[in-house]
Amino acid sequence: MAFEGLTTRLQNVFGKLRGKGKLSEDDVNEALREVRLALLEADVNFKVVKEFIAKIKERAVGQEVLKSFTPGMVVVEIVNKELTELMGGTQSKLAKANKPPTVIMMAGLQGAGKTTTTGKLAKLLQKQNHRPLLVACDIYRPAAIKQLQVLGDQIKAPVFTMGDQVSPVEIAKSALAHAKENGNDYVLIDTAGRLHIDEQLMDELKQIVAEVQPHEILLVVDAMTGQDAVNVAESFHKQLELTGVVLSKLDGDTRGGAAISVKAVTGCPIKFAALGEKIDALEPFHPDRMASRILGMGDMLTLIEKARSSIDEEKAKEMEKKLRNAEFTFEDFLEQMEQMKKLGPLDQLLEMIPGMNKMKGMKDFKIDDKKMARTLAIVKSMTTEEKRKPELLNASRRKRIALGSGNSIQEVNRLIKQFEDMRKMMKQFSGMMGGKGGKGLKGKLGKGFKFPFG
Numbered sequence: 001m002a003f004e005g006l007t008t009r010l011q012n013v014f015g016k017l018r019g020k021g022k023l024s025e026d027d028v029n030e031a032l033r034e035v036r037l038a039l040l041e042a043d044v045n046f047k048v049v050k051e052f053i054a055k056i057k058e059r060a061v062g063q064e065v066l067k068s069f070t071p072g073m074v075v076v077e078i079v080n081k082e083l084t085e086l087m088g089g090t091q092s093k094l095a096k097a098n099k100p101p102t103v104i105m106m107a108g109l110q111g112a113g114k115t116t117t118t119g120k121l122a123k124l125l126q127k128q129n130h131r132p133l134l135v136a137c138d139i140y141r142p143a144a145i146k147q148l149q150v151l152g153d154q155i156k157a158p159v160f161t162m163g164d165q166v167s168p169v170e171i172a173k174s175a176l177a178h179a180k181e182n183g184n185d186y187v188l189i190d191t192a193g194r195l196h197i198d199e200q201l202m203d204e205l206k207q208i209v210a211e212v213q214p215h216e217i218l219l220v221v222d223a224m225t226g227q228d229a230v231n232v233a234e235s236f237h238k239q240l241e242l243t244g245v246v247l248s249k250l251d252g253d254t255r256g257g258a259a260i261s262v263k264a265v266t267g268c269p270i271k272f273a274a275l276g277e278k279i280d281a282l283e284p285f286h287p288d289r290m291a292s293r294i295l296g297m298g299d300m301l302t303l304i305e306k307a308r309s310s311i312d313e314e315k316a317k318e319m320e321k322k323l324r325n326a327e328f329t330f331e332d333f334l335e336q337m338e339q340m341k342k343l344g345p346l347d348q349l350l351e352m353i354p355g356m357n358k359m360k361g362m363k364d365f366k367i368d369d370k371k372m373a374r375t376l377a378i379v380k381s382m383t384t385e386e387k388r389k390p391e392l393l394n395a396s397r398r399k400r401i402a403l404g405s406g407n408s409i410q411e412v413n414r415l416i417k418q419f420e421d422m423r424k425m426m427k428q429f430s431g432m433m434g435g436k437g438g439k440g441l442k443g444k445l446g447k448g449f450k451f452p453f454g
């Protein structure tokens, strides 16, 4: 998949960050030096890299590393946010004509994937119950008209052609009339590609624009060409005022640079990304999803988000102390259960932590959400004293609790056993978290990471 090189490099950078308290300038500088190299290697425009790094630095230095976080997590979060912004922030949707049809002109250099993308876009629109008309305005490449017709047949979309003896402007104009008559609500104009940007090509495109006033002018650029794609986009944008860019061949061996720099350099949003040759391999471009894909840390980001929204720092500190002193009680257990409920299913959460699912004993430590309510009923039937001192729970007390909570004694016994196991497990966790570096969880998450609920 694309971005692999970039992803690996970034992950290495963030894994190296250490320390607690506030992020120091030295730490941040060191990490950012690597991020900078990773981005340059991925063929991101150097000016974009420079500004990006400056922004991250401004955000990161002095940031508090909260108890449940590692420095790496803090930086990942900032980088992710800025990367999303860099690529346009929010998803840019296609413009829509007040009065149909919506006219979309497709432009691009030869071989960029323009004709293929036109077919893919038509397919995407069909899926949304639209009735696109494909228009063959590339009269210079003999096979271009045929190629569009084949694509049209494949998706059962009408293709408007007037052969190769009529001017593209004339064809576009007639196509519009045809669409109005036939109830096509989108008109996709496939224009001619050239090997290089030349005046003649631009003039022709400008004439089509003047004649049919497209609502969208989309430029298809080949993501594999990296900065060249960005330069092409810049030249086209200057002449044609593009409304959006489509990145093709993002599935290939791209280094990702184009996806990152296009918006920053041209000011023009990426609206779609093509990820393969197949007709349905076109997706709306989501800057946030792309950012987390580039970082390769989607799960980690979800975890950070959840931790941010539901973990009470003070409580986490208190719990940690109790765990260390083996003072964890059923009262705390209840409280932790409440916290967990806010976070979502426990096993799902554990799966998000790298290395966690591979840990010994983890398989037996699954909590069934449905059983949770019964478990809570047992704990709630205990007296305050029993909750605080589980060792008081002798046979007669267990019997009373079973009756009070509507469970069998076996179930009460099982829970108490589970509780003891959990206590042991959590002690183990806290040992691992504070222990020496390099192994398992700690190696993955960094020194400062604390298990969110223990």
Ligand SMILES: Nc1nc2c(ncn2[C@@H]2O[C@H](COP(=O)(O)OP(=O)(O)OP(=O)(O)O)[C@@H](O)[C@H]2O)c(=O)[nH]1
Pocket (backbone or CB within 6 Å): 108, 109, 110, 111, 112, 113, 114, 115, 116, 117, 138, 141, 144, 192, 193, 194, 248, 249, 250, 251, 252, 274, 275, 276, 277, 281
């Ligand atoms: N892997 C991959 N290949 C693609 C993608 N999009 C297009 N291609 C391939 O790129 C080649 C060129 O695509 P075309 O659509 O013919 O290119 P074009 O820009 O229309 O070319 P001209 O009509 O000559 O201007 C074809 O072999 C496509 O199958 C993509 O997203 N991924």
